[in-house]
Amino acid sequence: HVQLVESGGGSVQAGGSLRLSCAAVGYTYGRYCMGRFRQTPGKEREGVAAIRTGGGAKYYSDSVKDRFTISEDNAKITVYLQIHSLKPEDTAMYYCAAELYCSALKLQDLVKPGYASSPGRIKFRYWGQGTQVTVS
Numbered sequence: 001h002v003q004l005v006e007s008g009g010g011s012v013q014a015g016g017s018l019r020l021s022c023a024a025v026g027y028t029y030g031r032y033c034m035g036r037f038r039q040t041p042g043k044e045r046e047g048v049a050a051i052r053t054g055g056g057a058k059y060y061s062d063s064v065k066d067r068f069t070i071s072e073d074n075a076k077i078t079v080y081l082q083i084h085s086l087k088p089e090d091t092a093m094y095y096c097a098a099e100l101y102c103s104a105l106k107l108q109d110l111v112k113p114g115y116a117s118s119p120g121r122i123k124f125r126y127w128g129q130g131t132q133v134t135v136s
Contacts, residue, residue, distance in 0.1 A: 002027045002126050004096050009131030012086055016135075020081040022096030022128050027077055031056070033102035034079045035110045035124060036070060038092035038133075044117060045095075047110040049081060052102070061111040064090075086135045094131050097124035 008020040022034065031054035039045040049070040050059045058070050069082040079096065099105065105122050115121055 002098070002100070004098055004126050004128035006094070006096055006128035006131045008081075009094060009133045011134040011136065014087055014135055016086050017082070017084045018086065018133060020083070020094055020096075020131055020133070021078055022081075022098075023076065023078040024098060024126075025077075027098075027100070030100065031102075032098050032100045033105060033107055034070075034096055034098045035107070035122070036079075036081050037095045037097065037116075038090075039095070040092045044114075046092075047112070047115050050107045050110045051079060052107060053079070057107070059108045059111045061113075083133070086133075088135045090133060091135050092133060094133055096128040098126040099124050100126075 003025045005023045005025050033052050035047055036049040037045050037047050048061050048064045049068055051070045053072045060068055067085045071080045109115055
């Protein structure tokens, strides 16, 4: 049974940095795909980054690509989202989602505008509990 456990959110001042973690507890082998999303009340969920673990491709939305870095630690089965130069508009609940068998998935579409409501969106099997990021 796989669970995604998130951590690392918090309240920071504009210009600061945070590192969000998403650990795949209970998953011990193989590659997987992970998407990182954020959502604010009344707005559609936004895909900000995605990764194919095992040294695979990484994707970023245009709105964050210069400030967000997604990375993996295979030993810890954890994916990190490093965020630099935080802005008030980054304030949101951040979520991670994972899919284990994902070689055929168009992960690059996840970071495009409007993805969350697109008919062909990936229906991730596993979701983290979310971590709040507040930038003032």
